[in-house]
Amino acid sequence: MTGDGLQAETEKGGTGMESSADRSDIRLCRLEDCTFRQAVELWNAGFSGYYSDMTTTVEKFAVRLGRESIRPDLSVAAFAGDEPAGFVLVALKEAGGVKIAWNGGTGVSPACRGRGLAKRLMREAVEAMKRGGAELAYLEVVQQNAGAVAVYESVGFRIVDGLIGAKRTGPVGRYPQADDENGGKEGYTLSVVKPRELTRLPFFRFDAAWSGQWFNRAEDDGIVVSGVDGKPLAYALVRRAQDEDGALRAVTLYHCAADPALGDRRTGPLHAALEAAFGPAEADCARATDNLSMSDPAVVEWLKAAGFETAYTQYLMKAAFGTERRDLS
Template sequence: MEPLEANSIEIRRLADCTFRQAVELWNLGFSGYYSDMSVTLEQFVTRLGRESIRPDLSVAAFAGEEPAGFVLVAKKTVDGVGIVWNGGTGVSPSQRGKGLAKLLMREAVEAMRESGASTGLLEVVQKNAGAIAAYESAGFRIRDGLIGAKRSGTLAGALSADLAAAPYPIGRAKPKHIAKLPFFRKETAWSPAWFNNPDADGIILFDQNGAVGAYAIVRRTYADSGKLTGITLLQCSADPARADRKELLHAALAAAFGPFEEDCVRLTDNVSMADDALVEWLDKAGFETVYTQYLMTVELKG
């Protein structure tokens, strides 16, 4: 394709677009993606609210009157610190391969800086080399690997005794309190972040002296009858300074995905792959990898 002519592209903020234009931008931008991402107007508006998307920070590109591409930007303030997130980048098929994604990302990062946020983050499919290059051109850097995994049915009998046992006392805590732990993993994907899941179940594991050695945050779903239908792991980590770190992590995972005899769907949502012990446990428990992504971040201040 021919290279992009900057003067042929008009950059706007999404707030200056009509709803119809915004939906058309999304559907064209994700046309031919790995999975069907098309939405209706109602679904798009719901997504904006659910994911804290800011139309005044999001950018859109038009070639004449034709939608060309977009970057959605969300923002939240957590403990007084602004965090922004790229909630979706898309380029119309007719504009792909011309460098528009890089132009959009530079504009989006400027909008992120204008917002006063300290850090920007995004997730990208690991095999999407073109998108990774566009994000890197705007200053983003790969920080972690993320996994989405799934297992249906019961877990009873799927794990050896050492992986299924939980020899540590287990307690409960709100995600906001778990986030204060000294070894809490603060650098995380957007959807499983504790501040986006304030009502999730927080699990903490203690050693025999009462010190917290590991934690997990999970979201459970139930049918109208009260039956457990799903468990989604959002975060799980153990104190890296401990000699029994691996055992603590495995015990936390066992507590998170229990009771094992429950017949339900068990998932991970963009969980960090930084700890090999976590991936090992999922593999031995029979989870299948649905996707792998990278967590990328950019510092917006300093």
């Protein structure tokens, strides 16, 4: 789940006492000009009062920068005098010759909310993305956060998908089954491939959350479900973790989609992909989805039937700065 500390941006923050935030001395700079301690102060202040506890430390923040490919030279920071005012983290990667940017977090401190700072930060962040050569940019935002959605739309982002984080623990018992002409899972063949190979599927979903982008999941497993004729029908992208004894400990699903040309016949291949991704039903492990697309109701229905509980829902938003290329492999 990606953070956007803007849920109170439309409300005037503060306690009624005059502070540096009440003066027009807010200055913008690059995150690379800040110390780690200042960056953490920006983050923690920006996410004050957020939907969930996003508090971090210098150690955790340093790991986040590397893990999520955050570019301090493109990320924007704001200060009101010496006090943290707000920030936008910007990540940038290249895939298939296309540079893709991501908003890795946006926050405005309580004392500075309601003053239009979020839009100012986002305008500067978008310009930084463009200067970095980005053709596409993505972000995730909590669906209930209408204020943040409006800010992002004001700088060119548009909602392209809904995302779900769901989880369950322990054995499933029995996976939901679909009636289909192939006779259940025995009517399909499964193959495990590298995530890059999934991008060759004509129905691969390139629009995805940053955590689920194929180039960020290079060490995970791609699963392809094919029919009796060998034609790919569905796929999944999953991370599976084992304990020291080799037993399945956790499974996280990032993608699951079927060829839309199948129409109503897509349910069987989807179920086969989901069952293969989440492993043996009897496995006593943690199972979760991470910003999984909600585009296909059949996927969400399967998760509910299998006992998954929704942890969060978000929107995937996208902006295009140049000539968009579909093939990012």
